[in-house]
Amino acid sequence: MDWITTVDHKKIAILYLxxxxxxxxxxxxxxxxxxxxxxxxxNTFLDAQTFNELITMHGTTMIFLGVMPVIFALMNAVIxxxxxxxxxxxxxxxALGFWTFLFGGLLLNLSWVMGGxxxxxxxxxxxxxSTTYSATHGVDFYTIGLQIAGLGTLIGGINFLATxxxxxxxxxxxxxxxxxxxxxxxxxxxxxxxxxxxxxxLVLLTFDRILEANFFNPLTGGNPVxxxxxxxxxxxxxxxxLILPAFxxxxxxxxxxxxxxxFGYSSMVFATILIAFLxxxxxxxxxxxxxxxxxxxxxxxxxxxxxxxxxxxxxxNWLFTMWGGQVRxxxxxxxxxxxxxxxxxxxxxxxxxxxxxxxxxxHDTYFVVAHFHYVIVGGLVLGLFSGLHYWWPKMFGxxxxxxxxxxxxxxxxIGFHLTFFVQHFLGLMGMQRRVFTYLPNQQFDTLNLVSTxxxxxxxxxxxxxxxxxxxxxxxPADAADDPWxxxxxLEWTIPSPPPEYNFKQTPLVRGIDAxxxxxxxxxxxxxxxxxxxxxxxxxxxxxxxxxxxxxxIAGLGFMFSRDTFGSDVLSFLFNNYIVTALGLVITFGSMxxxxxxxxxxxxxxxxxxxxx
Amino acid sequence: MMKTWQAGKRLxxxxxxxxxxxxxxxxxxxxxxxxxxxAAESSFDLMKxxxxxxxxxxxxxxxxxxxxxxxxxxxxxxxxIPEQVEGNFKLEVIWTVIPLILVVILAVPTVKxxxxxxxxxxxxxxxxxxxxTGHQYWWEFEYTDYGVKTAQDLVIPAGKDIxxxxxxxDVLHSFWVPSLAGKMDTNPDGTVNRFSFSAPNEGVYRGxxxxxxxxxxxxMEFKVKSVSEAEFExxxxxxxxxxxxxxxxxxxxxxxxxxLSCHAIGDGTMGSGPSLAGIGxxxxxxxxxxxxxxxxxxxxxxxxLKTWLHDPQSVKPGNxxxxxxxxxxxxxxxxxxxAEYLAGYTLD
Ligand code: HEM
Ligand SMILES: [Cu+2]
Numbered sequence: 001m002d003w004i005t006t007v008d009h010k011k012i013a014i015l016y017l018x019x020x021x022x023x024x025x026x027x028x029x030x031x032x033x034x035x036x037x038x039x040x041x042x043n044t045f046l047d048a049q050t051f052n053e054l055i056t057m058h059g060t061t062m063i064f065l066g067v068m069p070v071i072f073a074l075m076n077a078v079i080x081x082x083x084x085x086x087x088x089x090x091x092x093x094x095a096l097g098f099w100t101f102l103f104g105g106l107l108l109n110l111s112w113v114m115g116g117x118x119x120x121x122x123x124x125x126x127x128x129x130s131t132t133y134s135a136t137h138g139v140d141f142y143t144i145g146l147q148i149a150g151l152g153t154l155i156g157g158i159n160f161l162a163t164x165x166x167x168x169x170x171x172x173x174x175x176x177x178x179x180x181x182x183x184x185x186x187x188x189x190x191x192x193x194x195x196x197x198x199x200x201x202l203v204l205l206t207f208d209r210i211l212e213a214n215f216f217n218p219l220t221g222g223n224p225v226x227x228x229x230x231x232x233x234x235x236x237x238x239x240x241x242l243i244l245p246a247f248x249x250x251x252x253x254x255x256x257x258x259x260x261x262x263f264g265y266s267s268m269v270f271a272t273i274l275i276a277f278l279x280x281x282x283x284x285x286x287x288x289x290x291x292x293x294x295x296x297x298x299x300x301x302x303x304x305x306x307x308x309x310x311x312x313x314x315x316x317n318w319l320f321t322m323w324g325g326q327v328r329x330x331x332x333x334x335x336x337x338x339x340x341x342x343x344x345x346x347x348x349x350x351x352x353x354x355x356x357x358x359x360x361x362x363h364d365t366y367f368v369v370a371h372f373h374y375v376i377v378g379g380l381v382l383g384l385f386s387g388l389h390y391w392w393p394k395m396f397g398x399x400x401x402x403x404x405x406x407x408x409x410x411x412x413x414i415g416f417h418l419t420f421f422v423q424h425f426l427g428l429m430g431m432q433r434r435v436f437t438y439l440p441n442q443q444f445d446t447l448n449l450v451s452t453x454x455x456x457x458x459x460x461x462x463x464x465x466x467x468x469x470x471x472x473x474x475x476p477a478d479a480a481d482d483p484w485x486x487x488x489x490l491e492w493t494i495p496s497p498p499p500e501y502n503f504k505q506t507p508l509v510r511g512i513d514a515x516x517x518x519x520x521x522x523x524x525x526x527x528x529x530x531x532x533x534x535x536x537x538x539x540x541x542x543x544x545x546x547x548x549x550x551x552x553i554a555g556l557g558f559m560f561s562r563d564t565f566g567s568d569v570l571s572f573l574f575n576n577y578i579v580t581a582l583g584l585v586i587t588f589g590s591m592x593x594x595x596x597x598x599x600x601x602x603x604x605x606x607x608x609x610x611x612x
Numbered sequence: 613m614m615k616t617w618q619a620g621k622r623l624x625x626x627x628x629x630x631x632x633x634x635x636x637x638x639x640x641x642x643x644x645x646x647x648x649x650x651a652a653e654s655s656f657d658l659m660k661x662x663x664x665x666x667x668x669x670x671x672x673x674x675x676x677x678x679x680x681x682x683x684x685x686x687x688x689x690x691x692x693i694p695e696q697v698e699g700n701f702k703l704e705v706i707w708t709v710i711p712l713i714l715v716v717i718l719a720v721p722t723v724k725x726x727x728x729x730x731x732x733x734x735x736x737x738x739x740x741x742x743x744x745t746g747h748q749y750w751w752e753f754e755y756t757d758y759g760v761k762t763a764q765d766l767v768i769p770a771g772k773d774i775x776x777x778x779x780x781x782d783v784l785h786s787f788w789v790p791s792l793a794g795k796m797d798t799n800p801d802g803t804v805n806r807f808s809f810s811a812p813n814e815g816v817y818r819g820x821x822x823x824x825x826x827x828x829x830x831x832m833e834f835k836v837k838s839v840s841e842a843e844f845e846x847x848x849x850x851x852x853x854x855x856x857x858x859x860x861x862x863x864x865x866x867x868x869x870x871x872l873s874c875h876a877i878g879d880g881t882m883g884s885g886p887s888l889a890g891i892g893x894x895x896x897x898x899x900x901x902x903x904x905x906x907x908x909x910x911x912x913x914x915x916x917l918k919t920w921l922h923d924p925q926s927v928k929p930g931n932x933x934x935x936x937x938x939x940x941x942x943x944x945x946x947x948x949x950x951a952e953y954l955a956g957y958t959l960d
Contacts, residue, residue, distance in 0.1 A: 294730030360794020429638030435830025
């Protein structure tokens with residue numbers, strides 16, 4: 001009950017982590033099945049339809065439901081602490097964002113048991129995703145599930161923007177903000193501008209499918225290429241939504257374990273902003289073979305290549321952060337150090353893809369599969385592992401086992417390169433992506449076998465990580481405030497895990513790496529910027545949960561509104577939009593409750609604070 | 613500009629070495645890395661340039677990383693605080709400018725090649741015009757200047773430019789012959805994509821569909837057969853010759869009523885299925901059952917036809933051909949008879 005009603009950012013972080021982990025597990029299982037099917041030519045382990053459903057759900061799940069929530073988990077756990085705040089700006093909305101995300105994700109995955117998963121690829125290109133060519137409810141689960149989950153992401157993004165703009169501790173100017181706070185800020189801004197595009201696209205596609213609208217139907221004057229534009233105007237920034245937080249994590253971990261401040265802080269900030277900006281200008285590089293013409297292709301080629309410049313700045317700044325430092329190979333830092341060469345590989349193949357005439361060959365082949373897995377897995381997932389190991393003691397008060405952490409690192413990264421490095425060559429040798437099997441004697445066999453073995457090894461790495469979490473959770477919660485001893489930012493100044501109110505007194509920030517600065521000056525703790533006083537706390541509430549349940553029911557009702565059911569009662573309920581209405585009543589009813597009954601929250605009094 | 617070019621030139625030896633190395637990868641009739649025509653070569657040249665630049669970048673990053681990680685490990689007992697360096701303006705400018713230069717080196721030839729690839733030959737009198745239509749899950753080729761339609765095997769005269777017009781009858785597909793040229797989508801909105809390539813060397817090249825188009829997307833393959841000018845003329849002539857029906861009149865009747873409702877032979881109007889004219893001379897049945905009498909890469913055409921006709925769904929899941937036995941009511945003997953007829957229906 002406590003977990004369903006919580007509005008505390010630290011608990012919501014943990015909710016995001018478990019939910020993200022759960023979906024990540026499903027996506028991982030799907031990946032393993034895909035790789036088993038491709039282990040040899042003309043394999044019959046899976047049939048073609050199931051395979052297409054698996055690739056669609058694997059991509060969709062991983063991007064929207066697997067890594068995004070883990071990113072949000074870390075942001076929720078860390079951002080308020082890093083900027084010296086007591087919570088996010090809108091704790092109620094924070095809970096709402098989580099629950100809509102969770103119920104959207106559940107809805108999407110219900111498709112496995114309710115008559116067919118989406119099968120048109122995670123990009124859902126029309127007309128393949130239209131009812132004519134994808135007749136099950138699969139793609140409806142996709143559009144409606146993602147719509148609901150996307151709502152949560154948008155809410156979360158806006159919340160972080162507001163939090164970072166308004167709730168920084170005294171003295172923390174923008175140019176004193178930790179890098180992870182910066183990348184969270186920019187990521188949230190990208191979410192704010194990119195998610196409305198997919199929202200609109202999903203609405204249009206939903207209307208095409210459920211209300212027989214004709215936005216994308218060529219037979220009635222619709223334009224399928226329009227979907228590609230809408231999708232990628234969201235979809236390209238989305239990959240920066242994913243990678244920027246990883247950049248932020250790496251920028252925290254490397255300085256800590258090099259005992260040096262981040263090299264070129266202001267150029268890092270500048271590069272982050274530039275990447276975000278360019279990220280919006282390059283969507284059509286996913287569409288070089290669509291036939292946009294040489295002018296568009298040339299422009300999008302060159303603008304894409306430009307992203308290499310700010311990215312290069314970041315990589316060299318990380319390397320020079322370590323230069324002259326004292327590098328410690330803790331598990332978080334192993335992942336951060338492994339991130340640099342791996343992500344660089346993904347970056348350089350990105351530049352290769354940016355050259356349109358070369359992309360005519362790369363596009364939709366395993367080369368592209370290799371490229372984006374180097375960025376997303378080799379970049380983001382390594383970054384997330386780094387961040388999770390790094391902040392685990394802060395989130396849970398327990399240190400993960402270093403030995404098991406190192407095992408996780410080595411099995412995972414070796415498995416990763418085995419899986420994906422060879423795929424570059426598969427693509428160049430003529431293997432297209434999204435094929436459920438391939439003919440023998442094309443010289444694809446050995447490399448596919450290697451790739452599948454690698455995937456298995458990555459799976460082992462994941463299992464070791466889970467085992468690590470399991471045995472750690474059985475140990476006493478006795479982590480130190482600053483368990484890595486070289487913590488530089490504010491989260492390391494308070495207990496692990498932090499009390500409900502985070503900071504008894506809001507700290508005064510006197511420079512970049514505020515805590516480190518105090519330590520150098522010989523202080524053990526931050527100088528407070530206020531006397532101990534009564535702390536205002538928001539009340540727990542079940543309303544966000546109820547609102548999301550309502551949207552979930554409404555979505556299901558809408559999706560099945562045109563079906564005929566075996567039972568008359570069901571047909572009556574669905575066909576007359578009664579189920580939809582019921583769901584909306586729950587949601588709007590909860591909103592009404594929220595507006596009518598003012599809840600002023602409660603206070604923690606100074607006596608109580610001192611009494612601890 | 614001059615400078616850029618010189619930097620590019622310095623990369624040339626490495627490009628050449630790389631080219632040799634990569635050219636060992638994959639089959640000649642399939643691999644992007646073993647281009648067999650000018651269009652694929654232009655892509656390959658850019659790829660070599662890009663890979664070279666990128667390997668240089670990787671080498672730099674990896675050597676710095678290796679140096680740093682070895683040299684600056686924390687030694688036991690090290691307690692003093694390292695100097696907290698803010699940054700270094702000069703260094704930061706250097707690693708902003710160098711990538712910029714590298715980008716320019718790659719961008720200039722890229723833009724050139726983009727516009728070169730945009731050159732279409734649709735008004736070129738010497739080019740052979742082919743209208744390509746993608747279907748779930750087969751390819752239709754119409755030679756508009758000659759009034760000939762065929763499927764699955766694209767026969768072209770070696771060395772001549774082929775001007776393509778790409779469209780689709782249903783969902784998006786993407787037309788791709790890796791060793792001859794990059795891919796191009798077939799769009800369903802009436803916009804026709806044009807591009808062209810040529811195959812100077814005679815031979816058979818493997819083509820693929822590169823855009824997810826349904827369950828049998830992976831099986832939507834085709835062959836490009838580059839033949840001499842004379843052979844091409846001959847092929848055209850025999851494609852235009854009157855259709856040949858099975859000799860046995862009863863079988864002919866069955867074939868007409870069961871198969872020709874969708875398929876065409878000769879210059880008959882095309883239904884929803886691929887043309888079967890001269891199918892005995894094709895490289896494959898259904899694009900993926902490779903006809904090969906030696907049995908190394910496939911099976912003899914008769915076996916392949918029987919495999920297909922006895923169960924089209926198991927060969928290409930989700931395809932739209934009715935099952936001859938179950939849906940069209942043909943007996944096993946009739947099916948085998950039709951298979952024998954089709955296997956013998958060759959072009960001279
Ligand atoms: C017993 C009569 C039939 C025979 C002998 C026959 C034969 C064939 C053959 C040999 C192929 C492979 C063609 C190739 O390699 O290009 C094929 C494919 C096909 N046939 Fe038929 N066919 C018959 C009936 C039909 C009918 C009635 C339809 C239409 C409803 C049809 C629709 C198709 C389609 C759509 C394909 C393409 C499948 C793909 O490759 O995705 N066929 N047929
Ligand atoms: Cu396809």
